[in-house]
Amino acid sequence: MCLSIPSKVVKISDDKTMCTVDTMGVERDANLMMMGDDDIQVGDYVLLHIGFVMNKIDEKEAMVSIETYKEILEIMDEDERRKTILDDDECPNRSE
Amino acid sequence: MMALELKNLYDDFRDGETIKAYAQIIAEDAKKLKNPINIMEVCGGHTHTIMKFGLLQLMPDNVNFIHGPGCPVCIMPKERIDHAYVLAMQEDVILVTLGDMIKVPGSNGSLQDARAKGADVRFVYSPMECIKIAQENPDKTVVFFAIGFETTTPMTAVLVEHVIKQKIPNILFHINHVTVPEVMVELIDSRDVHVDSYNNRIDAFLGPSHVSVISGSKIYDKFPKDYGRPVVVSGFEPVDVMQGISMLVKQFIEERCELEIQYKRVVNHEGNLNAQKLINTYFEKMDLFRWRGLGNVPESGLKLKDEFASLDAEVVYKDVLPIAEIEDHKLCICGDILRGMAKPTECTIFGTACKPTTPIGSCMVSSEGACAAYYKYGNLI
Numbered sequence: 001m002c003l004s005i006p007s008k009v010v011k012i013s014d015d016k017t018m019c020t021v022d023t024m025g026v027e028r029d030a031n032l033m034m035m036g037d038d039d040i041q042v043g044d045y046v047l048l049h050i051g052f053v054m055n056k057i058d059e060k061e062a063m064v065s066i067e068t069y070k071e072i073l074e075i076m077d078e079d080e081r082r083k084t085i086l087d088d089d090e091c092p093n094r095s096e
Numbered sequence: 097m098m099a100l101e102l103k104n105l106y107d108d109f110r111d112g113e114t115i116k117a118y119a120q121i122i123a124e125d126a127k128k129l130k131n132p133i134n135i136m137e138v139c140g141g142h143t144h145t146i147m148k149f150g151l152l153q154l155m156p157d158n159v160n161f162i163h164g165p166g167c168p169v170c171i172m173p174k175e176r177i178d179h180a181y182v183l184a185m186q187e188d189v190i191l192v193t194l195g196d197m198i199k200v201p202g203s204n205g206s207l208q209d210a211r212a213k214g215a216d217v218r219f220v221y222s223p224m225e226c227i228k229i230a231q232e233n234p235d236k237t238v239v240f241f242a243i244g245f246e247t248t249t250p251m252t253a254v255l256v257e258h259v260i261k262q263k264i265p266n267i268l269f270h271i272n273h274v275t276v277p278e279v280m281v282e283l284i285d286s287r288d289v290h291v292d293s294y295n296n297r298i299d300a301f302l303g304p305s306h307v308s309v310i311s312g313s314k315i316y317d318k319f320p321k322d323y324g325r326p327v328v329v330s331g332f333e334p335v336d337v338m339q340g341i342s343m344l345v346k347q348f349i350e351e352r353c354e355l356e357i358q359y360k361r362v363v364n365h366e367g368n369l370n371a372q373k374l375i376n377t378y379f380e381k382m383d384l385f386r387w388r389g390l391g392n393v394p395e396s397g398l399k400l401k402d403e404f405a406s407l408d409a410e411v412v413y414k415d416v417l418p419i420a421e422i423e424d425h426k427l428c429i430c431g432d433i434l435r436g437m438a439k440p441t442e443c444t445i446f447g448t449a450c451k452p453t454t455p456i457g458s459c460m461v462s463s464e465g466a467c468a469a470y471y472k473y474g475n476l477i
């Protein structure tokens with residue numbers, strides 16, 4: 001029950017107690033009372049849980065993770081390439 | 097740098113290639129481990145991800161999982177569910193709770209059964225829906241049966257605050273909020289007493305991210321320091337879990353024992369201070385909370401502070417609520433599973449007498465429980 005889905009804030013009510021979020025194309029309302037007055041702006045990505053905004057998703061940190069993953073993938077590819085070449089070198093069936 | 101889109105937050109954190117790449121890193125690193133390590137994923141959200149995305153099969157032989165307490169729904173002892181049942185059966189009461197509670201059996205049956213017998217039981221998506229229900233039913237008392245770890249506690253606190261400030265006369269609370277660090281201590285302590293006689297022990301923790309979104313990673317400071325157990329606070333997406341495990345394995349080969357955050361995109365050391373303030377305004381620790389499958393754990397539950405006793409359904413309905421503690425089924429080994437001494441498949445009634453449709457013990461009750469996850473994903477190793 002604690003799993004919560006990232007959403008994007010598209011509207012904030014005048015009294016800042018509620019907002020409308022977009023979760024993969026579905027719009028719904030979420031309560032903002034757990035956040036400070038100016039913590040959340042339109043356009044922010046947030047985590048939602050049982051109808052409340054729990055916190056903001058730090059865009060920079062999210063991008064850093066994504067970049068890290070991509071780097072790992074690239075290294076992996078290179079490693080794999082190198083391994084294939086080495087394997088090939090060591091192949092006993094290889095003709096002189 | 098490209099801008100973040102919702103799509104990144106879903107796709108990139110579930111990317112199959114990245115998961116495989118991490119599996120390779122973990123496998124390489126694990127060769128350098130001196131001893132096998134047992135990682136407890138405290139929360140069923142992680143168990144669920146591990147089973148659903150087949151991460152178990154990607155682990156080398158010397159990296160094992162111990163499935164932790166799981167879920168606020170599964171750890172609810174029967175006597176608390178009996179409270180909910182009795183409250184629901186009161187003529188003037190509308191019992192409101194979150195969806196997951198519906199099928200958990202108490203000693204008289206589940207809330208679903210109570211409803212079949214005519215009780216007014218409602219399952220809501222958010223606690224705030226209680227307000228509307230209370231307004232539409234002024235002659236009834238709405239009792240909110242509040243459940244959840246640190247993640248959901250502040251949401252209940254917001255509702256309490258509303259009820260007080262708006263002077264809503266007909267909402268009461270039955271509080272079952274529990275806290276994660278206390279049960280982790282219990283699991284380490286109870287393990288260490290028996291350390292010679294069991295195969296498994298908890299070497300490290302994968303900390304649930306959403307608890308720390310609220311409480312900060314600071315609630316785990318003492319585990320590396322005082323208990324020698326590293327903790328990585330990790331997100332629930334499969335790539336998050338793989339990275340979290342990889343970070344733990346690295347700590348072991350580098351002989352470090354630290355608290356680290358994998359889920360930096362939402363978690364920091366301090367957590368959501370507004371939410372913590374709300375919790376501390378309305379709640380205080382109980383001396384003991386009895387966890388289903390685990391027994392009494394000191395200071396692991398919250399209750400409304402005495403000054404709000406007039407809102408506490410346990411006080412108001414004291415005379416009708418049963419007080420007996422109710423043990424789980426004799427054959428159920430949930431306690432051992434949670435302590436890391438047994439796997440679900442070692443239970444003699446796993447998949448036969450005990451199934452998700454007819455759960456006997458806590459681990460089968462919620463879809464996030466260890467037994468339920470093993471059952472659903474047929475992962476019978």
Ligand code: SF4
Nearest residue numbers: 001002140141166167
């Ligand atoms: S409800 Fe689910 S996500 Fe929340 S703590 Fe329990 S198992 Fe984890």
Ligand code: SF4
Nearest residue numbers: 428429443450457467
């Ligand atoms: S299979 Fe059922 S009875 Fe056995 S340990 Fe799991 S929940 Fe308990």
